[in-house]
Amino acid sequence: MLTELSIRDFAIIEHVSVNFKEGLTVLTGETGAGKSIIIDAIQLLSGGRGSVEFVRHGTKKAEIEGLFTIEDDHPIYQKGEEFGVEIAEDGMVVLHRTITHQGKSICRVNGKLVTLGILREFGHSLIDIHSQHETQSLMDPDRHIELLDLFSDQELIHTQEEYRNVYDKYRAMVKRYKELSENEQEMAQRLDLLEFQFRELQEAELVPKEDEDLSEERNKLMNYEKIYQGIHDAYNSLYGEQKGLDWLSHAMSSVESIADFDDQISKMAEELSNSYYIIEELTFQLSSQMADLEFDPERLNQIESRLNELNRLKKKYGASVEDIMEYASKIEEEIDEIQNKDSRLNKMEHEIQELGQDAVLEAKHIHDLRLQSAEKLSVSIHDELKDLYLEKASFAVDIQMKEGKEGDPVLDGKPVQLLSNGIDLVKFLITTNPGEPLKEIHKVASGGEMSRIMLALKRIFSRHQGVTSVIFDEVDTGVSGRVAQSIAEKIYGISVGSQVLCISHLPQVAAMADTHVRIEKQVDNDRTYTSVVELSDDEKADELSRMITGAEITETTLEHARELLEMAKQHKQQ
Structure with missing residues (x-):
């Protein structure tokens, strides 16, 4: 839920800090006091479009910050992983937005700078704002299929995953088929380029990890004197009269001479003896290493030349020798594919047909599941509308298969177009007057009816959308009496499962508030100020x-x- 909101130098607000609570919070006040300005601020915090007009006159920037507390299973954790934003175990998320008087927008999530698009991703996972003036997802026919799927059960989710796997393979195969078949000249030029690149990589005779091995060898040759001097000094410190091994031998003999008198001394003698022979062996290795050391300036030149060649290839084909070799393998396959284009195209046509039919079978299963969900949704919506005194209203979900063209996969003898979410086009239809035909929901005219329809839909979908805070901005416009009371009860019902912030002019809605906040406007020294008071x-x-x-x-x-x-x-x- 939205726990705290801080607004500074925004429109007529100089500085306001509001603590919000669970349940239903209703904001009331005189027209022009700044109620909708607070909602505008929250909307900007969730990624809405900004404007220099929001910056309070005479200041350089407007700042909005919101603190949200979330549950452990909230989908915003996935957003955090996706965009590299750390979300602490205490479940707190801070959204911050600054708009300068020059029109620049600065966005942060938990202190990390993000783009406006990323802020919007986080904001839409936390806040759902419904305004009488704003086109919402519920009013957008393109979003109806998404909302219907939200209402569906786990079986649909599982089936969609299976469909998407097949669909992605199908689309990739179709794309590759078009690339191979549509442009002969482009394909010939592509083949020339690939053959040139492949010859160049073959002639390079690459060896895995060659660059790493050569860099290590070059480092040794370039530091030959230091290496030789270090080994020489170490060897001379250990071997010879009055040197390390000589003294160590003397110590070993001294301790061994008294080992029989004490068990502890005997153990020390054994450890000292082992150490002596280990260091003696290391001395022999130092001597051998020193004898094998050889500085070869010609070899250093060869290594430098080879590394230069490898670096040149890296700039063109990959970050490492392994990446370059992988690229060579990839283009070898593409060369073979282009050279044997006709036989490859025939094979791809067969594969496309098979993948298309597999996808259609999965899409048909999704279609059937959606039909079941549509029936359940219609019943739920009708129940909600009855409570809102729209008992004569009819609601239906229209599901049509997307008609395809020749060459598309076939279902029941007709071509269908495969989409990313199946083969369905979904529209919500409604009529509020008996005898009138069902129409698309966004074409229903009456403001009062629209408020109730939208509230019924919002009540249904708020249980499935997973948002932390639902905000209503004067959605009760155009209603009164018993309808107003019913709307008040519906809004309160939504607040049982989600935090709800509501701007209202209806006393029935305000009476339902768990927290009632009044927005007040004062004028001091010819400047307007807005304050927030919990009643x-x-x-x-x-x-x-x-x-x-x-x-x-x-x-x-x-x-x-x-x-x-x-x-x-x-x-x-x-």
Whole structure:
């Protein structure tokens, strides 16, 4: 959930720091006080489009920072691994965004600089903002298939993984087939280039790890004098009269002469003897190494020349000799493929047909599973709409197979187009008036009906989308009375499973709040300031009374406000 939000020099806000709690938090206040500005700030924090207009007049930058606490199984951990952002075990994520007066945007996740796109990836995993003015994923037909799949069970996920494996192989094979068959001139030029490269690599006669071995040998030759002097000094320190081995031998003899008198001394004598013979053997090795050392300037020149040649090849073909040899093997296969293009194309056509039909079988399984999920989703949506006094509304999920063209894989005698998520086109359809045909959901006109439809869908999908915080910005516009009460109960219902922040002008929604925050605007020295105040129980009643009348608070409206609060309390206890 969003635990703390800090906003500085943003629009009319000089500095505001707000602590948010679990459950439903409702933000109320006079029009223009800055309620939507706070939501705008959260939207920017989740990767929304910025503008210099957001920077408070007379300042150089606007800063927004949000602290989120997440559970151990939250999908944002995968985002962290994907983008190299460390997320601590305490489950805290800090999103930060700065917008300068020059229009530059600086984004950070847990202190690491990231692009706006990466910030958006994290933001969308944590926050879902729904506004009456904003086109949401629920309203976008292209996102309906994704939402339907979110509503589905694990079997669909498993089947999609199997489909994707086959689909990726199919697409790669189709791409390669087109490359081989479509452009003869380009293919001939490609063959000339590959043959030149392969000849060059064959003539190089590469040996695995050759560069490493040569670099080591060059290092020895370049440091010949130091190596020789070091071995010489070590040998002379150990061998000869009054040298290391001589003294060690004397020590060994001295201890051995008294070894019979004490077991501890006997063990020391044995260890000393072993050490003597080890060092004696090392002395012989030093002597042999010194005798074998030879400085060959011609060999050094040969090594330098060969390393230069290898470095030249590395710049063209790979970071190491192994990479270059792997590249040579790869282009040898491609050369053979191009030279035997006709037979290869025939073979690929057969493979494409087989992969295509395998993919179609998996896609058909996905299609059938989606049909089952669509029926369950329709039932769930109808139940939600009834609670929102849209009992005569009809909702359906339209699933059509994407029609293919000649040459595409065939299902039931008809070509179908394979897509990354199957062969289906999914649309949510609805009608709110009996006798009227079902229409695409984004074409439903009534503002009040749209608010309720969107809330019903949001309630269903909020259980499956995994977001930490759901934010509603005046989604209750255009409703009143019993519908307003039903909307209030639905919004509260969503807050049971997710943190919900809601800007509302409805007293019914405000009464449901676990936390009620009032946004206030003051003018001081000809500057406008916004403040955020968490209301006590008595202050909640006063605020609801003001929302009811829009003017003076009376005893009647206060009594009505207290009644709303009591009704809300009873609903929560059910």
